Each structure stands twice: as structure tokens, then as C-alpha cells.
Amino acid sequence: MKFTGTIWRPPYEASSLLLEVTAGCTHHKCKFCTLYNDLPFKFKMSPMEDIECDLQEVANTMKQWDGFQFDRAFLTGANPFVLKAERLLAIADLIRKYVPTVQTIGCFARVTDITLKPDSELSALAQAGYDGLTIGMETGDDEALHFMNKGYTSADIVEQCSRLDKVGISYNFFYLVSISGASRGEIGAKATAAVCNQLHPQLIGANMLTIYPDSELYQEIQRGNWQEESEVEKYREIRVLIENLEIPTQFAALGASNAFQLHGSLPKDKNALTATIDKIIETVGEEKLRDYRMNLRHL
Template sequence: MRYEGSIYRPPSEAYSLIVQATIGCSHNKCAFCSMYKDKEFRIRQINEILEDLEAGKKYHKRVDKVFLADGNALALSTEDLRRILIKVKELFPECRSVGAYSSPKDLLRKSLEELKELQGLGLSIVYLGIESGSDHILSSVAKGATAEDIISAGKKAVESGIKLSATIISGIGGRKHWKEHAIESARVINEISPHYLALLTLLVQPGTKLYNQVCSGEFELLTPKEVMEETAALVENLTVVDCVFRSNHASNYVSLAGILPLEKEKILDTIRQAIDEEDRYKFEIHRRL
């Protein structure tokens, strides 16, 4: 297998065969993100990607899941994705999931019919970084998409039959905009109705624009307790049905998980306990991306 630079993948893809379809992220401008700063974006040659899948076949007896890295493999043309998915089926008939990160714009560029075709060929899950549902916050972190773009992109993925895992970042509105972040993020999630909702917590990385804003005092970070108050406001406002909610990432102060709406009260109880007993928070030095 050939890999360029650091590789990132969602926690649920920990045991997947990872193949880089792109190098880096085509946007690469988010104020909080340091993941692909060392890479210049490019789409890999299709033959290289297919060769890597063949190499994977030599090293692994069976492959249950494939994850197409890097930052947004949905930037590939539909023709290239079609060839990759057909190759995965040919090499790994046992494979039950192919996943990739996508930007809102990648999903918007593809027609519903194209997405349905890719789903039929085995593209089973797309990970969409929403970050916040507030247009003000999306603009201040340079996400490159509005809430309406994100809603249209997410709804299109869900309608195509591809499972959608959406991510929101706690604390990304800072002290000034935490309430707006919670309410607007819940609104966007409710409109999209993703299959999975992951809630990460903001970690400020040196070398990012946000790091400089924190150092200068322009952006005020939430305390762990304030993060939990924001999380409570978000969860209280969610009306999604059959959504797997996870906030048990290495970046989170408190681990939360449950099916919404079935376990909403259980999740809220855990949050309320965390607000009352502040010694339950993960130590700052143990938080990771």
C-alpha cells in the first residue's frame, strides 16, 4: 500500500482498508482544521487507486470495509468512483461497506441519480462535516458552505439511500455564539435527518487561524461545563427519528451515546449530571483529535 502524509479516518473506520483516492482536502481553508495543511490537494490517478486496492488484496485475507481517504473522496468524478466500487466488489466480494468523507459541494455537484447509482454499486456511507448550522459561524470559520448548502447536500445523500454520518463541533461558536450554534445546528440536523450524528468538541490546533484568534483573545473558548450546557441545548432541540447519536470521540469531555429519540432523556440525564459534577470531565491533556 502507498500512503502520502498523515491519514485521517472516522473512528468507525478503524478496521477498514484505507485507500487514498485524493490527497488532502480540496477546500483546506477551515479556520479550525490543521489536518491537511501539509498537503497540496490532488485527485490521484485512477490506475494508482485501483493498484492500491489490488495491493490490499495481497495483504488481507478478507476486507469487510473500505474507506476512501483523504479529505473528500467524493470530489472524484462519478466515472472514477464507479470504477473503484466495481473493483472493490471484484476483489472483496465480502466487503459490506465503502465509505468516504464528502464536502457539501461534492454532494451538490453530483445528481441524485449519480448518487443512487454509486449507492447501488456499494458506496454505503458518506461522512459530512457540518460543524455548525449557523451561517454566521460557518462564515467565520471559512467553511465554504452555507447552512442551506449543507441542508441540500445532506438531504440529497439521504434521499439517494447512502447512509449519512453528520458531524457537529461543540464550542465552535465560542462564548459569543454558543446558543446560536446549538439552536441552528439542531435545526439543520432536524432538516437533514442523518442516520448518524457525531458531536466532536473543538480542539484548537497550533498553526490554524483559530489558534491565533484564541491567543489574541478574539475567540473565547467554552469551559467544559459550558460545552455541556451547549450540548444540552442542542440535544433538547433535536427532533430526528432513528438517529444514532455519538459524542464519545477522543475530543469530548464526557462520553455520550444513544439512539434518538428513544434515548434522548437518558442522554440529557448524563449531560445534567456532568454539569452538576464537574470532576467527570476528561482532562484537557487526554483530549485528542
């Protein structure tokens, strides 16, 4: 199978069939992001011939695996949902042709990818099995969204994800802890909860901002234009987010950026999650948490 550069997927897509349909990011302007810096281009689509060839390889390999089957596919790339609905539907047809056990198809998506598609196309994609999109909302803090060059506002998040709710495409949010900067974490957490409380994400996944020297954000820090939260502040920020979420959803902090893994159902596990965070702050402390961050060579 053909894969280009480092392949990223959410932790909960570990058992999914990974299929490259795009590489890179159409936006590629977020100041904190270095995930696709290893690519010699900004964005490209895989030829349909390559996608079909990869699926043929999967089908042939599965014949040799006694009883193994995939029930979900995850399309790789920073935002495959940007593809035109016609192409996404054609990809779904190919998946059903070669791996008919696949029931749902997920991928990363930008908020702006949803904007490009009318409700009729979103409905068609839902019927074709597109579900469980992972959206890097990052925050509901408009000041931070603007500074980081995300290319959308908190109002856009609410408007576009409400459209997904309407057509029945479920989605997960990635929340980037510390994106609002030092002394503004709790502001960002409360703004994010206010956005999420208007929507129906099936999971909110927290990732800790980790700043690498090849990021534009690193240069902003060197120029004195932005300051990162302390590690303890980051955990306090997560705590405020959890406290202010009023919707039933899953909350998780599972990626490598998190020194400690958290997962629970809200509102049922709210007290247990906040108690765990309090214990981390009290017993681990800034020095050990910062040591983890500084030695995290790659996400």
C-alpha cells in the same frame, strides 16, 4: 499499502478496509482545522495504478487470513467524494474486483462535493455501493459557518443532504461543539438541531473544538476576534442539541476530543444522555475538563 501523512477515519469505521484515494483537502480554509497541516500540498488524487496495487496487496494478504473478510471500505482523505463520479465508480469497480466481499463504500465528504454531482450521478454512486458518508456539517449557525470559512450555508446543508436522502445514500454528521464561540453555544446548538430535524442523518457525532497554535483560529483569538467556550459551556451546548433534536438518529461523542464518551439512540436515550451530561458538569467540573483539553496533544 500507500498512505500519506496522518490517516483520519471516524471511530465507527474501525473495521473498514482503509484505502487511500486522495490526500489532503480541496478546501483547506477552515480556520479551526490543522488535520492536514503535515502535508506539503493542499490536495492530490492517488493514481488509479496505485489504488489497484493496494487492492491487489489486500487481496493477496486476505488469502493468508483464515476466513477474514471486509464488508466495507472507507476511502481516506479529507473529502474523496469531491472526485468525479466516473472516477468514484471506477474505484468501486476495482474494489469489487479484488475484494468482492465489500458491500458498501464510505468516505468523508464536504457539502460542496454533493453540489458538484447531478441526481443521476448520485443515483449511480448509490447503486455502486456508496453509502454512509461522513459529512462535517460542523453547525447550522450561519454566522459561525461564515466566520470559520466553511464555504457553505445551513441552507446548503439542507438542500444537498436532502438530495442524498432522495437517492438513498445515508450519511453521518460531525458537529463541532463550540464553533459558535463563547456565549453563543446554545444558539448554535438550536440552529443545528433545526437543520438536522429537516434531514435524515443516521448518526450525529459531536466533537469538541480543540484549538492548536498552528490554526488560523488561534491567531483570531490572539487578535481578540473570537473567544472559546468554557468546557462546561461545551457540555451544556451538547445538552441543548440533544434536547432539541426531534428525529430518530444515533447520537455519539466518541472521538479523542471528548473527555467522556457518549452514545445513544434518539429519542429513546434522550433522558439518559442528558442526565449523564448533567452528572459530568456537576461532578467533574471546569478545571478537570480544561486540563483534559490542554493536554490533548493531538486529535
